[in-house]
Amino acid sequence: DARVTQTPRHKVTEMGQEVTMRCQPILGHNTVFWYRQTMMQGLELLAYFRNRAPLDDSGMPKDRFSAEMPDATLATLKIQPSEPRDSAVYFCASGFGQATEAFFGQGTRLTVV
Amino acid sequence: AQSVTQLGSHVSVSEGALVLLRCNYSSSVPPYLFWYVQYPNQGLQLLLKYTSAATLVKGINGFEAEFKKSETSFHLTKPSAHMSDAAEYFCAVSGGGTSGTYKYIFGTGTRLKVLA
Numbered sequence: 001d002a003r004v005t006q007t008p009r010h011k012v013t014e015m016g017q018e019v020t021m022r023c024q025p026i027l028g029h030n031t032v033f034w035y036r037q038t039m040m041q042g043l044e045l046l047a048y049f050r051n052r053a054p055l056d057d058s059g060m061p062k063d064r065f066s067a068e069m070p071d072a073t074l075a076t077l078k079i080q081p082s083e084p085r086d087s088a089v090y091f092c093a094s095g096f097g098q099a100t101e102a103f104f105g106q107g108t109r110l111t112v113v
Numbered sequence: 114a115q116s117v118t119q120l121g122s123h124v125s126v127s128e129g130a131l132v133l134l135r136c137n138y139s140s141s142v143p144p145y146l147f148w149y150v151q152y153p154n155q156g157l158q159l160l161l162k163y164t165s166a167a168t169l170v171k172g173i174n175g176f177e178a179e180f181k182k183s184e185t186s187f188h189l190t191k192p193s194a195h196m197s198d199a200a201e202y203f204c205a206v207s208g209g210g211t212s213g214t215y216k217y218i219f220g221t222g223t224r225l226k227v228l229a
Contacts, residue, residue, distance in 0.1 A: 004156075033217065043203065043219040056216070091156060098145050098207040098215035104156035 002026045006092050006105035013112055018080040021108045023092030024073055032075045033102060034060075034067055035091040043091075049075065082112045115140045115206045119220035127228045132176075132191040134223045136204030139185065146187045147205040147217070148178055157203060163187060174198070199227045 005024040034046040047057035052069040093102040120135040149157040161172025168180045178189045204220040
């Protein structure tokens, strides 16, 4: 059963600490998306990659967020330093064509205290 | 650029009543449209998708949606609500990426409450 896997599922950290979230996309998918979900903003697209190349990260605060795909089986989203306003659920999704759906992971619930 | 608008952030229906969740889209090209459902503490799951074949699309759990180009709408319906349908529903459109790529753009979501 192919699925997108995200780790960790939950993370509580102190303000100023580095946070790394990981995502294993579905094998064969060529596009990976990072979304952030909050009550106030809904689902925001932070960044996405095609064939591991970053295409658009205009949704991310550049000074503290970074996203990478070191290989086809791993995408990472890093926050350094973290701030309380970064508290949210972060979703990774993968897909292989605009006529097909995005497959979502279970999300990482981040709390920055 | 593509976008979707969901009318009504909260909808309440009685169990057994019709469910109607509204979505309007904006797109300069023929759109690909999706409805997703999110249960508490879960990721988004696909309910159904429109990809320019039949305008009436049937999905899982008895949901369906009709693509109406003249109204730029893709409303989600279910004839009879069940308690287990209580969740948040998202409409999405794909496209709009740079030079042949694509991305999924989501609406703000509609939380469905089913009353016993």
